[in-house]
Amino acid sequence: MKLTTKILSLKSIKIGFDIVFVFLILLLSVFLILSILDIGFFNITKGQIATEVNAERLVENNSVDIFSSIDKTKVDSKISGYRLNLDLKDSNFKGISIVYQLINYFTLSLSIFLIIFIVFHIRKILKSIIRGINRNTNTEFKHCIFNNENIRRFRYIGISFIIVPLIDLFLYKFQTYFISKYLFVKESGMELKPIAEYSDISWDYIYIGLLFLSIIEIIRKGMVIQEENDLTV
Amino acid sequence: MAIIVNLDVMMAKRKIGLGELAQRVDLTPANLSILKTGKAKAIRFSTLEAICKVLECQPGDILEFDNSINNNSINNK
Numbered sequence: 303m304k305l306t307t308k309i310l311s312l313k314s315i316k317i318g319f320d321i322v323f324v325f326l327i328l329l330l331s332v333f334l335i336l337s338i339l340d341i342g343f344f345n346i347t348k349g350q351i352a353t354e355v356n357a358e359r360l361v362e363n364n365s366v367d368i369f370s371s372i373d374k375t376k377v378d379s380k381i382s383g384y385r386l387n388l389d390l391k392d393s394n395f396k397g398i399s400i401v402y403q404l405i406n407y408f409t410l411s412l413s414i415f416l417i418i419f420i421v422f423h424i425r426k427i428l429k430s431i432i433r434g435i436n437r438n439t440n441t442e443f444k445h446c447i448f449n450n451e452n453i454r455r456f457r458y459i460g461i462s463f464i465i466v467p468l469i470d471l472f473l474y475k476f477q478t479y480f481i482s483k484y485l486f487v488k489e490s491g492m493e494l495k496p497i498a499e500y501s502d503i504s505w506d507y508i509y510i511g512l513l514f515l516s517i518i519e520i521i522r523k524g525m526v527i528q529e530e531n532d533l534t535v
Numbered sequence: 536m537a538i539i540v541n542l543d544v545m546m547a548k549r550k551i552g553l554g555e556l557a558q559r560v561d562l563t564p565a566n567l568s569i570l571k572t573g574k575a576k577a578i579r580f581s582t583l584e585a586i587c588k589v590l591e592c593q594p595g596d597i598l599e600f601d602n603s604i605n606n607n608s609i610n611n612k
Binding site for chain 2: 533
């Protein structure tokens with residue numbers, strides 16, 4: 303490949319990551335604003351929990367009796383599709399459901415933030431690669447690809463990729479625990495599940511994270527070779 | 536390193552400055568100063584040949600092996 307084509311293709315990849323970065327930041331800020339407004343002011347979802355029920359029983363009878371474990375009162379529920387929206391108007395419940403919403407919003411925004419963190423460092427690495435290709439001659443400037451900063455960035459990216467599915471797993475466990483502790487269904491054979499599913503968790507990210515962590519060794523070797531090459535006269 | 540570069544001695548003898556020598560052996564002044572100050576880790580034969588041709592000397596006039604530094608550097612590595 304000619305040099306200009308190489309640089310152009312790398313720059314276009316970097317522009318792609320720039321677009322993703324800006325989009326994710328917008329997404330996170332909108333999400334944070336909406337969740338703060340929701341919890342603090344508008345109270346749209348205050349006192350409500352969205353759960354799922356098994357599909358087969360839903361077809362037979364359209365109403366599901368759900369009770370709260372705290373005082374055995376019946377909980378208002380609205381069925382829409384496979385989803386069951388529960389309205390916990392009881393005063394015992396209000397504080398608990400706020401905690402539920404808070405933890406939900408917090409973990410979701412943490413996931414988005416981690417992905418922003420990853421894309422940020424990928425952009426920096428791409429920038430250093432582009433700068434390194436531009437320097438054709440053997441100069442004494444710090445080598446832009448094989449340096450300790452890039453090693454640090456690869457390590458951040460790898461660890462963040464491993465953490466993201468763990469956060470989703472925590473959210474799933476928390477929702478399951480919460481729903482099973484405070485709500486139960488009288489009819490047997492039916493169970494309440496949270497909206498987040500076990501299969502929604504992207505476990506593949508762990509492999510990608512490990513891949514990034516192993517690339518670090520290549521860069522270390524590259525640093526050694528680069529230094530030797532630089533000091534060969 | 537146990538190999539000592541006596542380039543400045545030879546340059547003084549032949550009265551050639553750093554920039555001029557760099558130009559004549561086809562090296563950058565930066566690279567030549569790396570060699571002169573002893574920071575270089577390796578030298579190509581082509582470079583050594585060019586330097587000896589310009590300074591009209593033998594490699595032994597420029598490179599010298601000092602055994603007394605040898606033991607320390609091996610233990611440290």
